[in-house]
Amino acid sequence: MKHGLMPPADDSKPAATAAALLPLLGGAANLASVAHCMTRLRVEVRESALVRGAELRAVPGVLGLVEDAASTPAAYQIVLGPGVVARVAPELERMREAAPAAGTLAERGAALRAGQRARNATPGKLLLRRVAQVFVPLIPALIGCGIVAGLAGLLANLRWAPSLVTALGAISGGFMSLIAVFVGYATAKEFGGTPVLGGAVAAVVVHPGVARVDAFGLELSPGQGGVLGALAAALLAVSVEKGCRRVVPEALDALVTPFLTVLLPGLVTLYGLMYAAGAVSTAIGRLADGLLDGGGALAGLALGGLFLPLVMLGLHQALIPIHTTLIAEQGHTVLLPLLAMAGAGQVGAALAVYLRLARATSIRRTIRSALPAGVLGIGEPLIYGVSLPLGRPFVTACAGGAAGGAFVGLMGQLGDTVGATAIGPSGWALFPLLHGGHGPLRAAAVYGAGLLVGYVVGFVATYLFGVNEETAARAG
Secondary structure (H helix, E strand, O other), X not given: OOOOOOOEOOOOOHHHHHHHHHHHOOOHHHEEEEEEOOOEEEEEEOOHHHOOHHHHHHOOEOXXXXXXXXXXXXXXEEEOXXXXXXXXXXXXXXHHHHOOOOOOHHXXXXXXXXXXXXXXXXXXXXXXXXXXXXXHHHHHHHHHHHHHHHHHHHHHHHOOOHHHHHHHHHHHHHHHHOHHHHHHHHHHHHOOOOHHHHHHHHHHHHOHHHHHOOEOOEOOOOOOOHHHHHHHHHHHHHHHHHHHHHHOOHHXXXXXXXXXXXXXXXXXXXXXXXXXXXXXXXXXXXXXXXXXXXXXXXXXXXXHHHHHHHHHHOOHHHHHHHHHHHHHHHOOEOHHHHHHHHHHHHHHHHHHHHHHOOOOHHHHHHHHHHHHHHHOOOOHHHHHHHHHHHOHHXXXXXXXHHHHHHHHHHHHHOOOOEEEOOOOOOHHHHHHHEEEOOOHHHHHHHHHHHHHHHHHHHHHHHHHHHOOHHHXXXXX
16 A cells, blocks of 8 residues: 555554554653544654654554654654544553663663754744643533533524523533633643642632732623633743742742742732733634624635645644634634535545546545545544545645635625534534524534535545546555
């Protein structure tokens, strides 16, 4: 098989997959951390020179590899697909922890090349990746609570079971009312602080008592600043904690460090960060609304067309704080339905490739196995298994996404705005989470029509322009 065109891994054998990946990542001693999102195994290694990228791509079940060897530590994202990655990651972590610690070649090499990697690292890219990692663990709760909220809204519109609607509202709203605490906890954990102290400082943002605080004559309200305020407060707490660890005597550390870590960032949060983060959150909401009101079609064209390259580079997770802020501020994010159109273009392109390359059994087998995930909005299997290795279909898939995004954006510009009450799913899986000013059925109709546009344009563009002799040769 060529260019990574192979069927997904058998997720009944996660230990075997992890065992195959481990030596190609430089062995257990070379792994600095192991984590995962919905589709990707995210690994940080001590020495990138020991990672055998070409062999990793050739492992059965690996749908793609995103390398960031310039970061410190070097990071790799191995695309395994939904379900599979959640089983492989714990096995790889278990193997890493079970290996004996030793002064390995990886550790010595890391020390020699640390300076070079630091010079090549891009601070902005590294920061975006770490901020995204703060929100990735929250996605399952956002999905679950979003679906519950969608069910509550549907029952309320139908005027069914009003007492159940109230109960469902409490279930879905509990997490969102305390999301700042979870963000603070995850931020401190990601940036090297004590997680519970980050959560404690972030809790100030949502505490009802802030309404009684007189801060320079300005009023505060619980939740002002939202997740951005919680993120900033926790980052400040980490900075204060690390400073205290350096200067506070060990005998006083257990008392003084937690005290100052909560007090100082807490005061800064009340007398500054909540106002600043609140202004930024409001601006994000106005910008999102303005994009649709003033140029919805153009905004949708750009967002739908450019999202696949972001997914390919692994930078799409950096949008999670923006989605989360919009959900906290407005109850939904209008950006996600636009971005979801990229997946529709990808599905249409894959179907066209399937029909045009009738003799390419390998690529057709990959499409058959990856297409269900693509329909549900999981785009990586089709990106890394089909369109990106073939080249031209990736561009025509982006064209389909741009067309679908333009349609949904135009409808929003005309008054039929569609939003999502949670992040995570897209494709057909987003239907239960849709929100619209004219009711869920109208929102579903607009969104479904957008998907159809993306499918058709992605298919036609790929069928006519995305497959040629070079593409067929790559498919093997």
